[in-house]
Amino acid sequence: MSPNPMDVAETYRVMQQIRLKKEEKINVLRKSRDNGASPSQELPGDPGNAHLGKEIDGHV
Structure with missing residues (x-):
C-alpha cells in the first residue's frame, strides 16, 4: 500500500x-x-581583517 500523497505533502x-x-x-x-563587541571595546587592528588585533583579548 503506497502512502497517501496528502500525508507525504504535509x-x-x-x-x-x-x-x-x-x-x-x-x-x-x-x-x-558578530555584533557582540561594540567598536569602542575592540582593539585597533586591520580594518580588512576583523580578527586581527582581537587575539590578544581572546575574542577570536
Whole structure:
C-alpha cells in the first residue's frame, strides 16, 4: 500500500518549517555573535581583517 500523497505533502511541509526555524535560530546566533563587541571595546587592528588585533583579548 503506497502512502497517501496528502500525508507525504504535509510531512514535507512540516519538515521544511522545522528546517527554516533552525536556520533562523542559527542566523540570529550568528548575528548576535558578530555584533557582540561594540567598536569602542575592540582593539585597533586591520580594518580588512576583523580578527586581527582581537587575539590578544581572546575574542577570536
